Amino acid sequence: MEYKVFCPPDFNEDKYKKMPNVTLKEVTTDGVSPEGFYLTTHMPTYYKYNDNWIIPKSNSLNCVAVLENDTIVIKEIRNLVKGDKVVMGKSRDGQNGVLMYKEGFSKELYEDNGFSVETSFSEEYELLTDLMKREKENGGHIVWVLGPSVVFDHDTRVALVELCENGYVQALLGGNAIATHDLEGGYLGTALGQNIYTQENVPMGHYNHLDLLNAVRRAGSIKKFNDDGHVANGFIKSLTEHNIPIVLAGSIRDDGPLPEVYRNTEKALSAMQEQLDKATLVICLATMLHSVASANLASGYTIRENGDITPVYMYTIDVTENVTRKIAAARELMAVRSIITNVQDFVVNVQKSLIKKEDK
Structure with a gap:
């Protein structure tokens, strides 16, 4: 493209x-x-x-x-x-x-396409994967903004790891929960006490994320906890091992939280801004508040090394149309693309399109 x-x-x-x-x-x-x-x-x-x-x-x-x-x-x-x-x-x-x-920019960049749950999104997937390939090949900065539901599923966690390891993730923005539950999955095999593969609640599983938080806080950092061999797998483990920036912005009541979580709102915004200023593509999944914040903060365009000015596309994926419309409005309908689906299907579809079996 x-x-x-x-x-x-x-x-x-x-x-x-x-x-x-x-x-x-x-x-x-x-x-x-x-x-x-x-x-x-x-x-x-x-x-x-x-x-x-x-x-x-x-x-x-x-x-x-x-x-x-x-x-x-x-x-x-x-x-x-x-x-x-x-x-x-x-x-x-x-x-x-x-x-x-x-x-x-051409008029089509601004058009409100009126996506709904009945819409076929094949063209949007094709545009996204083309963009991701182009950014990877040209030193782009792909920023993912994720809510915790993304890591409650085994296949999605695997897909995120493969996308990270194949160069399609340059930063993660989220809150305490996304990292907590992914680390819980790598530490205890559950997310919020639910088995990430069978989706069944395990006995006393409601303790698990707090046991994880306590263990990481005892270690002093996510990196130290991972380096000590406590995390078997997961997206946060992969990001940490590849030195990819993780910005965790705290909310009014976070369990724990993890040591890396910004509890000062202004410092969290500044850390998000640092990554979004470099962004050439932003992908937001199932987190309205972090996505709207990113929509406001991220530049509408980027200036390439050759001087070309190109749009910063923002993809927003959620099961609720109202959420995607809020984010589109925050982007002033410029270079924003919405897909109404569950995020687990979305991530796996993107992974399958970008990473062929023979590449694994």
Whole structure:
């Protein structure tokens, strides 16, 4: 497949030359923007400074644009520091030096395709696997955002491991539960006390995830627990052994939690942002809150080494249409693809398509 490459405006046209430079105001209090700031969008946006039109390396929703070293960077308001120069204005048509230019991508990238449970998703699977192959071959950064239900099934855990070991995972974002229950599967053969193969509850199984948490906390880290030989198999084990980043953002009440879980929300968001700023493809499975957060944080586009600007596709997979629609809305319907199915079938289908039996 060919990437959909962004076509920028012709800034030699008089109308662009006549547009003003951006107006800037300095931050006087850390974490507080001057009034009248420009609120960012996922759409490709140019900022005119010193009569040059600048597009940031990445963008994010509901942030501010800041001038740094003669270029524009996108910042969360909470990350502003005294002295930052923030872009002012509310228009996006160039009249305040800010030009949102969604027309640079083809119209089909933005269309609301109205997926439902009755939809055939064969084309979406084909597009996804083509994207994954392309990103693997070109040094892309595929970020997976997973909820715990993904690892409650033996075949799904096996499929995730094979995808990881074959270069289709560059980061995992999730919460305490995804890692806890996958490690529980590798340690005790259960997920939330349920046998991951037979799906049967085991005697006193409700203790299992807490026994796992206690054991990992005693070891001091997931890596140490794995290195000590306690984990027989699983996705987290594979990620750890391949040094693939794992970002676990805590919730208001996490059992344990695991030592690596971020319990400070701002630090969790910053760690997620670090991975999503590098993302060239994002795949979200069965976790509404982490997926919506990722949809807001992840850039709408990426700038390739050759200078091409290409969309960052976000795939969202859930059994509930309402969840996928929320995530699509958070992406402003740009380069978002939804599949309404159970995540176990989805992961196994992707694995079978990408990894042939002779490759195993």
